[in-house]
Amino acid sequence: MKAIICRRYGTADDLELYDLPEPEAGEGEVVVKVAAAALNFFDTLLIAGKYQVKPDFPFSPAAEFAGTVHEVGPGVTGFEIGDRVMSYAAYGAAREYYVQKASRLVKVPDSLDLDRAAGLSVTYGTTIHALKDRAKLKAGETLAVLGAAGGTGLAAVEIGKLMGARVIACASSDEKCAFAKKHGADETINYAANDLRAELKRLGGRHGIDVIYDPVGDRYAEPALRSMAWAGRYLVIGFAAGEIPKIPLNLVLLKSCDIVGVHWGAFVARDPEAEAANMNEIVRWCADGKLSAHVHAVYPLSETAQALKDIAARKIMGKAILKP
Incomplete structure (x- = not known):
C-alpha cells in the first residue's frame, strides 16, 4: 500500500511517498480502506518534532480518516466488510x-459523504467537548471565536450557533470573516485590520464576552481575556499563531473568570464513552445538514x-483532505 512516511523531523518537503505491506487485523481490530484522511495544523508541528506527541519513526501524519471496512479481526462484532x-x-x-480498534470506529450514514466525515473527529470533537463539557455554554450567551475560519474555529462557530449562543467570529481577513458569517456567525472582527480588544469590548457591551474559544494564542490571548464577562470562561484550545501567551493572573482575579484547558486527545483516552456519545451527536448533526464539515481542498x-x-x-478555510 502507499503511505506518506516521516523518517526524521523536518519540513513537509522531507516527507516520502512509500510502499508498505498491507496490514492485517488482529484481535478486536478492523482494517479500514481509507477513502479520505484529514490534516490539521498540529500535523505541521508533528513532522517538525514540535508537538507534544512524538511518535516513533517512521510514522505517517493525519490524525483522522474515513473509509470502508476491508477486513474484520477476531472478536469484532457490529462491523462487516463494506x-x-x-x-x-x-x-x-x-x-x-489503516488498522484501528473496532471500539474506536463510528459508522457513517449514507447521507454523509466520506470526505466530510474524515474531517469531523478532531475539529468538531474538540469543539463539542470544549463548549458543552468544559465551558457549559448556555443559550443566549456570547461566544467569541478566534481563528474562526480554520477547522476548529469553523466548528466553534457552527456548534455555538446550534447551542443557541450569539457568535462573534474573529479572523485575520475580510474574506475569512465573510466565510465565518456565511456559516452562522452573528458578528465578525478582522483582527488584522482592527484592534481586537476594542472591537470585543464594543460588541460585548457592558456585560462582556461569556466564552472565548482560542485555538490561536500568541498576542491575541490577553486582549481577548480582557474583554471577558464576570464569571466568563476562556477556552485554551491551541497556539496556531506560534507563541504560548503569558497571562497576567490579576485579570482572572478581577473578572472572577475561568481559564479552562481543553485537551481533547486526553479526553478521548480517559472517557471514551463520553467521547463516543459526543461524536455520534456530531455525525447526526452533520448528516442532517446542521453542520457543514466544510472541505476547502x-x-x-x-x-x-x-x-x-x-x-x-x-x-485553508475548513479542512484539507487527502485522497489515497
Whole structure:
C-alpha cells in the first residue's frame, strides 16, 4: 500500500511517498480502506518534532480518516466488510489502509459523504467537548471565536450557533470573516485590520464576552481575556499563531473568570464513552445538514507536502483532505 512516511523531523518537503505491506487485523481490530484522511495544523508541528506527541519513526501524519471496512479481526462484532466508518487515529492515517480498534470506529450514514466525515473527529470533537463539557455554554450567551475560519474555529462557530449562543467570529481577513458569517456567525472582527480588544469590548457591551474559544494564542490571548464577562470562561484550545501567551493572573482575579484547558486527545483516552456519545451527536448533526464539515481542498496522497504548506500558510478555510 502507499503511505506518506516521516523518517526524521523536518519540513513537509522531507516527507516520502512509500510502499508498505498491507496490514492485517488482529484481535478486536478492523482494517479500514481509507477513502479520505484529514490534516490539521498540529500535523505541521508533528513532522517538525514540535508537538507534544512524538511518535516513533517512521510514522505517517493525519490524525483522522474515513473509509470502508476491508477486513474484520477476531472478536469484532457490529462491523462487516463494506461498512462506512470514520475514526480518530492520533497520527498515521495518510495511507491506503489503516488498522484501528473496532471500539474506536463510528459508522457513517449514507447521507454523509466520506470526505466530510474524515474531517469531523478532531475539529468538531474538540469543539463539542470544549463548549458543552468544559465551558457549559448556555443559550443566549456570547461566544467569541478566534481563528474562526480554520477547522476548529469553523466548528466553534457552527456548534455555538446550534447551542443557541450569539457568535462573534474573529479572523485575520475580510474574506475569512465573510466565510465565518456565511456559516452562522452573528458578528465578525478582522483582527488584522482592527484592534481586537476594542472591537470585543464594543460588541460585548457592558456585560462582556461569556466564552472565548482560542485555538490561536500568541498576542491575541490577553486582549481577548480582557474583554471577558464576570464569571466568563476562556477556552485554551491551541497556539496556531506560534507563541504560548503569558497571562497576567490579576485579570482572572478581577473578572472572577475561568481559564479552562481543553485537551481533547486526553479526553478521548480517559472517557471514551463520553467521547463516543459526543461524536455520534456530531455525525447526526452533520448528516442532517446542521453542520457543514466544510472541505476547502482535496489533495492526492502524493501532494501531502503541499497540503501541509497550505495549512501552515493559513490558506485553508475548513479542512484539507487527502485522497489515497
